[in-house]
Amino acid sequence: MAHEYGEETLSVEFKSDLKQLPDSNLVEAVVALANTDGGILYVGVEDDGTPTGIHDKHQDIVGLSAMIANRTVPPVSARVQIVGDKTPVIRIEVPKSRSVVSTHSGKILRRRMKIDGTPESVPMYPYEIATRLSDLGRLDYSEQPIAGTTREDFDPLERERLRRIIGSYKSSDHALLELSDEELEKALKLTVSTDGTNTPTLTGLLLLGKEEALQRFVPTNEAAFQVLEGTEIKVNQTYRGPLLKTIEQIADMFKPWNPSTELNVGLFSMMVPEFDERAFREALVNAFGHRDYSLLGRVRVMLDDAGLTISNPGGFVEGINIHNLLTAEPHGRNLCLMDALKRTGLAERTGRGIDRIFEGALHYGRPLPDYSASNERNVSVFLSRSAPDSSFVEMLAQEQERSGKQMSIDGLLILDTLRNERRCDFASLHKELDMSEQRLRTMLGQLTEIGLIEGSGSGQKRTYMLGSKVYKRSGKTVEYVRQTDIDRIRYPELIMKLINKQGYATKTDVMELLHLDGNQAYYQLSKLVDDKRVKKVGGGRNTRYEKV
Secondary structure, eight states, rough: OOOOTTTOOEEEEEOHHHHHHHHHHHHHHHHHHHHTTTTEEEETBBTSSSSSOOGGGOOOOHHHHHHHHTTTSSSSOOOEEEEEEESSSEEEEEEOSSOOEEESSSSSSSEEEESSOOOEEEEEEEEEEHHHHHHHTTTTTGGGTTTTTGGGGGGGHHHHHHHHHHHHOOOOOOOOOOOHHHHHHHHHHHHEEEETEEEHHHHHHHHHHOHHHHHHHOTTTOOEEEEEETEEEEEEEEESSSSHHHHHHHHHGGGGGGEEEEETTTEEEEEEEOOOHHHHHHHEEEEEHOOOTTSSOOEEEEEEEEEEEEEEOOOOOOOOOOOOTTTOOOOSSOOOHHHHHHHTTSSSSTTTTTHHHHHHHHHHTTTOBBOOOOTTEEEEEEEEEEOHHHHHHHHHHHHHHSSSSSSHHHOOOHHHHHHHHHHHHHHHHHHHTTOOOHHHHHHHHHHHHHHEEESSOOOGOOOOEEOOHHHHHOOHHHHHHHHHHHHHHHHHHHHHHHHHHHHBHHHHHHHOOOOHHHHHHHHHHHHHHTTTEEEEOEEEEEEGEEOO
């Protein structure tokens, strides 16, 4: 039987007040909620959701609110009110903290789910504090100096590798090559000055550190490359060295397992790899650049019969989720490390590396990268094995030749959605693509103007599909005709069905029913009048159409 206040969750906590809940217990519950996602604390409710009332001591909600603020560090501004008609209980609304909150006695707690699916409050350990602060953008763990290390822990061969990489990428900061070793390390924040000594940062050790130093000071630095055929393991290689070396080693291991096929595009042919190389490189660099180095685990690159999976420890940072990856303002967990990777040319300088990963699939008409296996402890991207869509590739190639520039990521996403869904209205596209209305309208207008898509109807009900020249180019004229004409054939029957059910129909009714503009709706009704299936009644705005 469901009780009045439901069940406890990560964001809902119940506390009984029959025996006067101690202030310390109440404050600890507030701290745990604040350090997770915020939520509601009900005082005077049993664990099963049954309200049993509040103690006399807790009747003063103003004093209770002040007590919470005074006994939390930094102070939590909770909203306290008494709710419930028959059995009053206290409802404490706890905001999600933008920092790490503790009780005034120093206890730091968080909420988590137990194995049985019920929530509990548990201590937050030091490594979790670092993770929490980095997720919130309050701490850059990768910029912190590593106690006990010196520049002697850097590998001279890795310095040379760093310079070689900077010199090999057009997008890198070539001015770095003119600096001395110490100046280069300071410029990339591979070292910071502490007590007059240049001490390696976590970024410095990760990029230049000797393997023995990494194993001693950064034991979480580990990666694996695996290849599975069915259940048979073909390759299982582990890496514990510095990142620049590891990234190159994994990229070299990946090449033989990424064969290319010939794709004919018009009069030309091109070799297309099974997985886009730039997308692979960007996903790999992102996995190392955004992983949580306070957590045990490893960056994992796995090839199997289904496709390629690249995963890393550490969930998405605050404000990023699988739905807004392409639209959220780019920011990461390890700002210092990612800045170094960008300036060396390994990562996208604009911070929009995720665009590269998606473009690698979109340019070849392949399924989009799948991040659905990601969770709060892990980010995972899956690229499926799929043959390129030659007609889609040819369409993009011809449009690039016509305009002299590549299609934008927004345009590619719209075309890909219409290629898969056949027809979408504006609301569906807006929801699917997480794009602002104004930006979506602009892109739809541009794609319509160049003939890549066609629209019908008006307003929010306006629908879109790929243009006729896209279907004709791919030899799918029959499909185009079906998409555009099948509904038109059914228009008269749909209008008659509405009239039979409602007794009449107006032009506005038909516009809404068939997603047509005013002229198109009038044309359909006029045809029914000419066929003597309906008659026109009234005039002007009061015009109605009834069955003959």
